Amino acid sequence: MKMERRRFMGLVLGATSGAAVGLSAGHLLARTFATADSPYDPPGGVEALRLSVCSLCPGGCGVQVRCIGGRPVKVGGNPRHPVSGGRLCPKGLAALQSLYHPDRIPAPMRRKGDRGSLASFERRTWEEAFAEIGGSLRSIREKGKPESVVLLRGGALGLGARVGSRFLSAFGSPNEVRLDRGDEAAALATSLTQGVKAVPVYDLSATDYVLSLGSGLLEASGSPVATARAFGEFRQVRTGRRGKFVQVESRLSMTGAAADEWIAVNPGTEGVFALGIASVLVNEDLYDRDFLASHAVGFDSVHGTDGEPAMGLRALLGREFNLERVALETGVSVNVILRVARELHAARASLVVGPRRGPLLPGSLFDHLAAQALNALIGNIDKEGGVLVAEETPIPPWAPLAAKGRGADGRRRPRLDSVGKHPLPFACSDPEALAEAMLSRKPYPVEVLLLQDADPLVFTATPSRFGQALERIPLVVAISAFPSETALASDWILPEAHFLERWDLHTTPPGISFPLASVAKPVLEQPLVDARSAVDIFLELARRVGGEVASAFPAGDAPALIRHDLDGIFAAQRGAVMGTTFDEAWVRMMEGAGWWAPGYRTAEELWQGALDSGGWWDPFYDHGEWARVLKTPSGRFDLRPGLLKELAQAPGRPGSDDRKVVPDLPLLLFEPLSIAGGFGAELPFLPALLDPGHEERWETWAEIHPETAKIHGIKDKGWVRVRSTAGSVVVRCLVTWRVVPGAVAIPVGLGKRGGGRWARYMGANPFRLLGGERDSRSGLPDFQATRVRLEAAQGPEMGPGALAAWRGAGLSSRDLQNTQVFRS
Amino acid sequence: MARWGMVIDLDRCTACQACVVACQVENNIPPASADAAARGRALAWIRLVPFGKEGKEAGGEPPALRLIPVPCMHCEHPPCTKVCPVQATQVGDDGLVAQVYARCIGCRYCTTACPYTVRQFNWDRPVFPEPMERGLSPDVSVRPRGVVEKCSFCHHRLQLAKDQARLEGRPLQDGDYVPACVESCPPGAMAFGDLDDPRSTVSRLAQSHRAFRLLEELGTHPKVVYLSKGEWGGES
Amino acid sequence: MVNPDLGQEERLLRPIESPTRAFTIFISVLFVLSAWGFVAWMAQLRRGLAATGMNVPIYWGLYITNFVFFIGISHAGTLISAILRLAHAEWRRSITRAAEVITVLVLFFGMGSILLDLGRPDRVLNVILHGNFHSPLLWDVVSVSCYLTASTVYLFLPLIPDIAILRDRQGPHAAFYRLLALGWTGTARQQHLLEKTISMMAVLVIPVAVSVHTVVSWVFAMTVQPMWHSTIFGPYFVVGAIFSGIGAIIIGMALIRRAYHLEEYLKPIHFNNLGLLLLVMCLLWFYFTFAEFLTTYYGADPSHMTVFLSKTEGEFSHLFWTMFVACFLIPFVLLANNRTRWTVWGTVTASVSVEIGMWLERYLIVVPSLSRPRLPMEAAKYSPSWVEWSLFLAFASAFVLLYALFTRFFPIISIWEIREGRAHSAREVSARVESYLPAAEEPAQ
Ligand SMILES: Nc1nc2c(c(=O)[nH]1)N[C@H]1C(S)=C(S)[C@@H](COP(=O)(O)OP(=O)(O)OC[C@H]3O[C@@H](n4cnc5c(=O)[nH]c(N)nc54)[C@H](O)[C@@H]3O)O[C@H]1N2
Ligand SMILES: Nc1nc2c(c(=O)[nH]1)N[C@H]1C(S)=C(S)[C@@H](COP(=O)(O)OP(=O)(O)OC[C@H]3O[C@@H](n4cnc5c(=O)[nH]c(N)nc54)[C@H](O)[C@@H]3O)O[C@H]1N2
Ligand code: SF4
Ligand code: SF4
Ligand code: SF4
Ligand code: SF4
Ligand code: SF4
Ligand SMILES: [Mo]
Secondary structure (H helix, E strand, O other): HHHHHHHHHHHHHHHHHHHHHOHHHHHHHHHHOOOOOOOOOOOOOOOOEEEEHHHHOOOOOOEEEEEEEEEEEEEEEOOOOOOOOOOOHHHHHHHHHHHHOOOOOOEEEEEEOOOHHHHHEEEHHHHHHHHHHHHHHHHHHHHHHHHHEEEEEEEOOHHHHHHHHHHHHHHHHOOEEHHHHOOOOHHHHHHHHOOOOOOEEEEEOOOOEEOOOOOOOOHHOOHHHHHHHHHHHHOOOEEEEEEEEEEEEEOOHHHHHHHEEEOOOOOOOOHHHHHHHHHHHOOOOOOOOHHHHHHHOOOEEEEOOOOEEEEOHHHHHHHHHOHHHHHHHHOOOOHHHHHHHHHHHHHOEEEEOOOOHHHHHHOHHHHHHHHHHHHHOOOEOOOOOOOOEOOOOOOHHHHHHHHOOOHHHOOOOOOOOOOOOOOOOOOOOHHHHHHEEEOOOOOOOEEEEEOOOOOOOOOOOOHHHHHHOOOOOOEEEOOOOOOOOOHHOOOEEOOEOOOOHEEEEEOOOOOOOEEEHHHOOOOOOOOOOOOOOOOHHHHHHHHHOOHHHOOOOOOOOHHHHHHHHHHHHHHHHHOEEEOOOOOHHHHHHHHHHOOOOOOOOHHHHHHHEEEEEEEEEEOOOOOOOOOHHHHOOOOOEOHHHHHHHHHHHOOOOOOOOOOOOOOOOEEEEEHHHHHHHHHOOOOOOOOOOOOOOOOOOOOOEEEEEEEEEEOOOOOOEEEEEOOOOOOOEEEEEEEEEEEOOOEEEEEEOEOOOOHHHEEEOOOOOOOHHHOOOOOOOOOOEEEHHHHHHHHEEOOOOOOOHHHHHHHOOOOOOHHHHHHHHHHO | OOEOOOOOOEOOOOOOOOOHHHHHHHHHOOOOOHHHHOOOOOOOEEEEOOOOOOOOOOOOOEEEEEEEEEEEOOOOOHHHHEEEOOOOEEOOOOOOEOOOOOOOOOOOOHHHOOOOOEEEEEEOOOOOOOOOHHHHOOOOOOOOOEEEEEOOOHHHHHHHHHHHHHHHHOOOOOOOOOOOHHHHOOOOOOOOOEEEOOOOOHHHHHHOOOOOOOOHHHHOHHHHHHHHEHHHHHHH | OOOOOOHHHHHHHHHHHHHHHHHHHOOOOOOHHHHHHHHHHHHHHHHHHHHHHOOOOOOOOHHHHHHHHHHHHOOOOOHHHHHHHOOOOOHHOOHHHHHHHHHHHHHHHHHHHHHHHOOOOHOOOHHHHHOOOOOHHHHHHHHHHHHHHHHHHHHHHHHHHHHHHHHHHHOOOOOHHHHOOOOOOOOOOHHHHHHHHHHHHHHHHHHHHHHHHHHHHHHHOOOOOOOOOOOHHHHHHHHHHHHHHHHHHHHHHHHHHHHOOOOOOOOOHHHHHHHHHHHHHHHHHHHHHHHHHHHHHHHHHHHHHHHHHHOOHHHHHHHHHHHHHHHHHHHHHHHHHHHOOHHOOOOHHHHHHHHHHHHHHHHHHHHHHHOOOOOOOOOOOOOOOOHHHHHHHHHHHHHHHHHHHHHHHHHOOOOHHHHHHHHHHHHHHHHHHHOOOOOOOOOOO
16 A cells, blocks of 8 residues: 555656656647747657667767667667677767758759858759769770879778778779878887787776876777777776776876876877886886797897898887986986886786877877887787787678779879878878879879868868869869868768768777677668768769779679678678677687587578677687787887887987977877867767866867966966967967976867858867978878967957857858968 | 665776766757857756866875766755755655756756756757757657756656566666666766665675765765775775 | 824925926936836846856856845835834934835835746746745745735834825825725824834834845855855844845935935934944944854865955955945944034945945855855856846836835825924923933932
8 A cells, every 4th residue: 555655656756857757748849949940840659779880980889779760869889789888989979969960961062153151052963963973083084094083081981981992993093092090100100010000909908007108098099989998997897906097198188187197298208208118127127028039029239141230129228218318308207217117017917008199290100119119028919908909800802903904004103192102101191292292283183082071171281282272173072971161162062871871881990809890771761861871972983984993892782782791701600790798718619629609500690680789790809829910021029129219319309408498389289089080079069078177168279387378478268379380270278287388288179160050160270280290201290390389369260259250240251261360 | 765876986987978968868958059158058967077186286196187977966965955945856756856847937046055066057948950859859858948957867767667667567676777877988987776775786886995975074965976096906 | 183284294295296397307217217127128038047147157146136135125114113113212203214115115126136037937926836945935935025014014004194194185196095094083092003003013023024134144044055054144134134224224315305305304313323323233244244254264164265265365356345345444434433424425425335335245145155166167257247237227226216106105204203203202202211310319208
């Protein structure tokens, strides 16, 4: 009886408190939207959970979408997916804001007027788009100049990226240039030391001491959710002991805030710090002799056959990186360096994490090499809790392209950017050089520029050069979901379907050791706007061009291509569909005996299982497969003392000059998680997050130390103009101890002039400060070569207030682009 | 009767703010604008509160920054419910501090009385530009202008769990319901469950020597428990 | 039958029977200002509280400041007049009504400020439908309603004989006065009943008045917020209320005296006596403020100290020290000095200063505590919007407007009490004084 009463009371409460929640929802909604553009039409019908893969960053998280009557109402993590494990980062959680974004490109658009605003575009049909673009591609190819078609790719992932590359190769152009170079220096360092060009994988969850050399591990790692999950385990689960995390950096990042200790170093000296640690380990005999003896070269000096002496790492450390010098250069006391080195040795499993933002900073190849060397010294290569090399997903490559003919001839033409050329032996992708080549029309002019998911007017070191270059190209085609700044400056915008509207296949994201293939089936049968997936766009263009281009693909549409890949995985006879729980010892034993129990028996079962669970994976990593992880000519880990020495002496590398008195300050750029990787400002939940340690939201700021502020006469929260030789931006200045004296830290990700109503004109883009400076060996933009000055300023150049003022002055966005504020 | 509570392990929290967005999408919180944010009127039911220590404050320790996710504490002695003149906020019999949007007169007395400043006021009419309202959850009402709202511990999920348990003819127990923020937290820093169930994760964690509550000294008896940073080599 | 011929007191009816042009102009200006408030209110109804400058965490601003301030002013009339009546202070006769009207009218604006502050004014009836008696805001509703009722009765009772005079003079609106006079004929029985009821009401109204501002203070003190959660708040608010209330009476009297040439009725002695009371309140205010801040300072609880410092040396310091000068230094100097206190300008200057200071005090109680919550929060700044300022201005104008209209329809100085004074009090007072003294020496036996 009493229970009954309680239950009754519960119901009463439900009608009052939770109340509004259920019953009056319709009423309140109706009322709320009474004056909105359209009446709210609540979803009705069957509720279902559908699976997909988030494509808002390379992280590759499996998502689970709650649909009611076929309408997505919530994106969450797919609990069976090994990357997300049911969890998501803020960007993934906000994914519906990109699906339902009011400013998505509604249909193919052809520019008829000036560049720079959607108003000067007119709606066309896909047929018209394919006819015009396909027609000019075809005629260019027939004229024998396929190399004059360039594909510039940004964050595009998965099948769309593969199909785009394949299309360009088959078409006959060597000019596939990528904007997403975030992992290049790390991969380069692995390639130089281990002979494998792959992003190093840090086995974070199995270690108990992490020395992070300025990595943005917890903000913008290759796969942020997977890294965060590993961090959770690192804290207390796997090793049974709570791990310690030491962050070495010049600006206290969110990773640094989560760490146990922040070691503030002078800007750009993380690598030097690492080698200082290395020299302590060597001096105190705390390094892994066995690993060096059996698997490494370059530790001891040798005399080459030609009699040339080659300095070994031991000698290099002794000569160039003795404690006092390291302490002076990094600004860290000798005691701290000694303590960290000893802790690193004392830990059961310690790990050195390299700087992930390496490619964009001077000496950062150096930093990565230093991190690699330090990991090798403590015997961390391919060890549990160490540095691993991801195993590739066993997808057989598509059939090779014809070695002869128009396509092959075109592919043999020189690339337009500097890749593979003197003096940048390690360059991998060079959009800034591409911009110069497009401007100079040397060695040949560009006829068509295809932009796949790329916004070079925002995210290159020389955005204004790109702007000029675009005007010289007869046909610029942007495949983009949003009216990004670059899309608005193109001739055609082809709207790409949202990731919830398309088929896709994603392989292992950066930072994960085991092979996987995530399969995404469209959550929405029909795109909300007249958009198509990049795969469909490229396949259709290939058909229009015809011939070997049309036949370059193993199948004619996205699901068939994915099925083709999965059949390849089936043939590899390993792994299982996601969500299968494994007992590792048992599976190993069975595999040893030649058995394999994947939970599917036919390719069809794998296909169905992958669609139902999110994909396929093979969770076990085999440590110590030296033939796979050490592919250098010697078959050993190459410590690269010579290159380290050369890079250490490269011009522009930060030395120990007293920055407090030099007026020009090094620039430290960083990416807040919610807007990392170029995309995020578009979705209104995300610019409201930014760096939770500050109050700044929806705007770009610059951090300086109180001492720096005093010297430059800058007030906290005041506006400053940050000026470099290349340009200037106006941002709000935060005076904080979070950045070392004598440096300026600015977040990247805002300051776009496109991207829809929320991103547009919000904040400032610090890339405008970068010049054309290059890393001496990799050719990647050299961020730290940029020095800036600070001046007090009047107010923001972007932001709602400024925009309203400009509008008030009767300026169009095109005028805005031409005004000095933007050019500067 | 379960005593629902949350544990947030600050040792694991990476300040990623996934919880913030998870809550916003789960509970139909309208997106802010730059303008609203600049006026201090953006809505969030959970936010990260920074505690920076440096120089004198750090007392010789190296400078450090800690970020603490703060939802409604669902206090056992909530200062907010007492002051509401119209009983629009009250402790429900499931122990959650509930909010009756349809009754609230918007006096904002509760917002000023809450020592954690977690209560939010709808300054403006919520706007979801077409077609964004298609993404709204049908389980949670959109609050009209002029009323106060706050973290509900995802009360609608509790209602669903109750229904489910009733359907299965068993009492509600630990693990039956998990709020959206807890579900999404990437490093697994959040846990949720019955603080009175000795076998539950939350009650075990709440016993930890690292456990503390925010502004405990005010006697509000929060049901959100925090775990402070641990020591290297220490136990969890 | 009351004699409609008033002799000397005739001039007290002049504002009613022959209003001037200046009066009409004055009323019109006030009307326009009040109407502007209506425009502002419309804007607020359309845009909601987004039309104000409030934000998170400064959830309360000008409206709540005005609520406390207006309710504070209301302590002028009824309370002071009741105390003076009970104390048989004979000089009260020409000022009580002017004071009591302030109370009744200003209470509406106090309550009105709360209405303005509601996010959902359309739901205000929920206070009755779903009232929560744990809420100090509800205590406020109850105690202010009581006070308003009691004050209205207390204003009305002594008005009856004067209304009867107006009825008997057969001027315009006689029907209106007949209705209100309740058949007053001035018989001894009526006279006796009236006087008895007035004294009863005077006793009754004092605890109600004290409760009102105590309860207002409890709106703040019952929370645990820094520098609100203070036991001293009850008496501190009451003292502040009386302080600002007396100031308001002095200003009101000076205006009436000037406008209606009542120098004969409102003499420097009245200003001096009220000035003395104001001086006492000034010292009490200082004492409370000092006690409050010293305790906070010595307790040095960090959350309290951030609020404390924001007032004494932080972003609110200019307002704080202005308040200190306005509430203490200026009135103290003017009122402690016999020469200035005996002048109208001296007491009026002191009073204006007190009003400004007390308004600032209310503002500095509401806003700084909210802007420094215990958990660090975005340090949002509060600057009231045009809507809030307009409504403040309109409320002030509308109050003066209603007050002026009152003087247009009712004698602002109690005619019958003055006449009664002339008739009896000299005798009564000397008898009373005699009774204080030891009896004249009797010859030894
Ligand atoms: N100088 C310099 N340049 C850099 C970097 C740097 O640090 N310094 N960083 C580089 C790195 S690491 C990266 S990853 C890039 C990032 O820069 P970009 O490659 O330019 O990528 P985003 O800005 O992320 O995305 C481009 C546009 O794609 C649109 N978009 C979003 N989703 C979709 C979709 O599903 N389909 C299509 N077709 N379009 C979509 C968005 O509107 C967005 O504006 O910038 C690179 N460029
Ligand atoms: N959520 C999310 N995550 C992402 C992406 C995304 O879009 N969203 N994008 C992904 C992509 S495409 C990329 S390229 C990566 C980029 O991710 P990262 O390469 O990790 O880049 P950042 O986040 O900028 O982190 C760089 C760190 O280096 C520090 N730093 C600054 N200057 C120096 C210096 O001189 N030396 C050293 N050693 N460190 C310095 C900065 O303070 C910062 O902590 O992120 C990936 N992760
Ligand atoms: S980490 Fe990347 S892939 Fe994963 S949810 Fe976030 S944005 Fe999407
Ligand atoms: S989601 Fe988890 S890790 Fe991220 S901020 Fe919230 S509590 Fe911390
Ligand atoms: S945290 Fe604040 S809103 Fe939540 S129950 Fe406690 S006092 Fe009330
Ligand atoms: S704002 Fe609403 S819930 Fe809060 S005290 Fe006022 S009526 Fe109650
Ligand atoms: S418990 Fe639910 S309502 Fe509360 S913060 Fe978490 S997601 Fe939001
Ligand atoms: Mo990238």
